[in-house]
Each structure stands twice: as C-alpha cells, then as structure tokens.
Amino acid sequence: MIELTHDCSCENNPLVPTVCKVIEITEETSDVKSFRVQTLDGALPFRFVPGQLGMLGIVEHGECMFCVSMGGADWLEFTVKKVGTVTERLHLLYPGSQVIVRGPYGNAWPVEQCKGHNMLFIAGGIGLPPVRTFLLHTLAFRADYGRIDLVYSASTKADLVFKEQLFDLWPAEPNTHIHVSVYRPSEDWEGPVEYTAPFLTSLGLDISHTTAVLCGGPSLYRTCSKALAEMGVPDDHILTTLEMRMKCGIGKCGRCNVGSKYICLDGPVFTQAEVNAMLKD
Ligand code: FES
Structure with a gap:
C-alpha cells in the first residue's frame, strides 16, 4: 500500500x-x-x-x-x-x-515508495507537465524502477507538449515505452488515433507490481481510473494530482476543498483510494 x-x-x-x-x-x-x-x-x-x-x-x-x-x-x-x-x-x-x-x-509524488514498481504514467494534453518531474526522477534513478510506460494523448499533434522528449529522448531510455496518440489527426500524423482509456487497455500491459500515475482533464481522469480498475490496478496504486484546484496554496482562499479535505494542505497528490474517500465525505 x-x-x-x-x-x-x-x-x-x-x-x-x-x-x-x-x-x-x-x-x-x-x-x-x-x-x-x-x-x-x-x-x-x-x-x-x-x-x-x-x-x-x-x-x-x-x-x-x-x-x-x-x-x-x-x-x-x-x-x-x-x-x-x-x-x-x-x-x-x-x-x-x-x-x-x-x-x-503541496506534498509530493511518492518516489521512494514506488521503488521496485513498474511505472505507468498516463497524461492528457497539459496534464503531462505535472507528471514530468516524477517521470524524470524514475529515469534519473533508472535501476530503482521496473518497466516504465508513458501513455500520452492530446487532441492534435500540434497540442503535444515536450515533443523532443516524447519522440527522441525518452524512447531511447532502457525498458521505457512511450505511447503517444491523438484523437484529431492531421495529415502528417502517422501514430495511433485513439482516446487515452481505450488506448490504455489495448496495450495489454502486465500490471502486476505496477503503480499508475494519472493526470489530465475530468473526462480522461474518469475514463482512465475506470479502465485501471478493470485492469486490476488497486486503488492505492493509482496516484493523481489535483493541483489544478489550487489557488492560494496555504488553506486560506477556500477554493480547493473537496469534502473535508483541502487539496492544498492535504495534497495535491492523492491515491485513488483517498479520492474515493473524499468524494464520499
Ligand atoms: S488553495 Fe486556497 S484554500 Fe486551498
């Protein structure tokens, strides 16, 4: 856990x-x-x-x-x-x-607790920047982690961020698999055309000893957390950041509370199990 x-x-x-x-x-x-x-x-x-x-x-x-x-x-x-x-x-x-x-x-991605795990990073559009420091950490300490997958989607090729890392740098890392798709392809797009959740399930990943890290819009979050549950990833091995809700960052503006929690004081990184508990509060 x-x-x-x-x-x-x-x-x-x-x-x-x-x-x-x-x-x-x-x-x-x-x-x-x-x-x-x-x-x-x-x-x-x-x-x-x-x-x-x-x-x-x-x-x-x-x-x-x-x-x-x-x-x-x-x-x-x-x-x-x-x-x-x-x-x-x-x-x-x-x-x-x-x-x-x-x-x-805010708090942090649990980089130490994930040592020894396979890492499945899932991001949509502008959801990749909050995940990138965690991905870069696993690559910097490559021997501490198992297989690494990044599943990243954006609306169009033009909306993909960090293109040099996506297409040149990260795929060259050992045991690292970068899956990029778009769902509104231009004529020069030769990769997969797919929404993130079905793309995720189509990869046929072995999810044992895997921690999933998820960041994207509400639709991506909803569909991917459901897909991960169906793939058998336990709720306490699904991590997400709710950083988009933060404004003052110090518990004063009241903009970020969900149930009894403040995203800025208690997060923004949560497990899916914690998110489920917050939504029931
Ligand atoms: S961001 Fe202002 S109270 Fe949390």
Missing part, C-alpha cells in the same frame, strides 16, 4: 516572493510555453521535490500556481498554458524578463 507523506518541508518560506529572471523560454505549442527561471544572482528560486508547485507571476499583473515541470541545479521550469489574464501576460515575457516566484507548495 502506498501511503503519501505530507511532510515536504524545506527551508523556503512560500509566502515570501523572490525576484527572478527568465533565462529560457520554450514554445511547446501555440498556447503553451515553458519558462526556465532563476534568481537574479543565478541561483535556484526554491528547493522542491517532484509533484510540488510554485507561484509564478509579474509584479504588476499578479501570479498563478503552477506545478514545477522540471528543475536543474540552479533553475526551475514552469509550463504555462495561456488561459487567462495572468497567463496571457506571462506569454509575453522574453529571456531576461523579471518575474516573481514563491514556493514550494
């Missing part, structure tokens, strides 16, 4: 903003960009563990909560979809722009 820890304390005070600079921008799709940031003196904005989030913002325009999608020794990366006023402003940034960063927030 996987029991999630909520002790992800670190030396940073997530209420105190740090002025940072954008050092690199990657245009993932027409409405998704990844921003690599570091402090003005070239240091890591805050220490994090896979699954945690941070605030990224601009002084005059406000800030929003995003999962850290990747991290290096002296930088963090946030992957931002343009969906509102603040994210539209963030998309106008350029290398050298100043931003404010706060964090970390």
Whole structure:
C-alpha cells in the first residue's frame, strides 16, 4: 500500500516572493510555453521535490500556481498554458524578463515508495507537465524502477507538449515505452488515433507490481481510473494530482476543498483510494 507523506518541508518560506529572471523560454505549442527561471544572482528560486508547485507571476499583473515541470541545479521550469489574464501576460515575457516566484507548495509524488514498481504514467494534453518531474526522477534513478510506460494523448499533434522528449529522448531510455496518440489527426500524423482509456487497455500491459500515475482533464481522469480498475490496478496504486484546484496554496482562499479535505494542505497528490474517500465525505 502506498501511503503519501505530507511532510515536504524545506527551508523556503512560500509566502515570501523572490525576484527572478527568465533565462529560457520554450514554445511547446501555440498556447503553451515553458519558462526556465532563476534568481537574479543565478541561483535556484526554491528547493522542491517532484509533484510540488510554485507561484509564478509579474509584479504588476499578479501570479498563478503552477506545478514545477522540471528543475536543474540552479533553475526551475514552469509550463504555462495561456488561459487567462495572468497567463496571457506571462506569454509575453522574453529571456531576461523579471518575474516573481514563491514556493514550494503541496506534498509530493511518492518516489521512494514506488521503488521496485513498474511505472505507468498516463497524461492528457497539459496534464503531462505535472507528471514530468516524477517521470524524470524514475529515469534519473533508472535501476530503482521496473518497466516504465508513458501513455500520452492530446487532441492534435500540434497540442503535444515536450515533443523532443516524447519522440527522441525518452524512447531511447532502457525498458521505457512511450505511447503517444491523438484523437484529431492531421495529415502528417502517422501514430495511433485513439482516446487515452481505450488506448490504455489495448496495450495489454502486465500490471502486476505496477503503480499508475494519472493526470489530465475530468473526462480522461474518469475514463482512465475506470479502465485501471478493470485492469486490476488497486486503488492505492493509482496516484493523481489535483493541483489544478489550487489557488492560494496555504488553506486560506477556500477554493480547493473537496469534502473535508483541502487539496492544498492535504495534497495535491492523492491515491485513488483517498479520492474515493473524499468524494464520499
Ligand atoms: S488553495 Fe486556497 S484554500 Fe486551498
């Protein structure tokens, strides 16, 4: 049984903003960009563990909560979809722009407890960035994990994020299988055309000793958690992050409660068993 820890304390005070600079921008799709940031003196904005989030913002325009999608020794990366006023402003940034960063927030993916497991990562569209730090951790400590599968779908080829990693880097890792599908194919798409849940079941995976990690929209979540249950994956071996519900991150705004739980204080990473219990509260 996987029991999630909520002790992800670190030396940073997530209420105190740090002025940072954008050092690199990657245009993932027409409405998704990844921003690599570091402090003005070239240091890591805050220490994090896979699954945690941070605030990224601009002084005059406000800030929003995003999962850290990747991290290096002296930088963090946030992957931002343009969906509102603040994210539209963030998309106008350029290398050298100043931003404010706060964090970390939330608990973490249970990377230690999953050692020895086969890992099945399932993501849809912009659901891949919150999963990426966990996937990268398993690849960095490859010998600690069994077979790794990533099942990733988006509406069209143009909506796939992290294309270089999806098509070049990750498939080259040992015992790592990357399955990418779209459900509205363009003429130049040669891969599978499929929704995620049926694609998942068609793979015929041996799910024994497997932990599934799931992140996507409500439809993907509903259909894939049902498919995983039918495949025999126990509820406490299905992990998800509900990070999209987080706003203030510190239990003050009341935006994230489900039943008696606060996503920001008790999560955002939960097992399916915990989600089921929350929905019954
Ligand atoms: S995000 Fe504000 S209370 Fe949880």
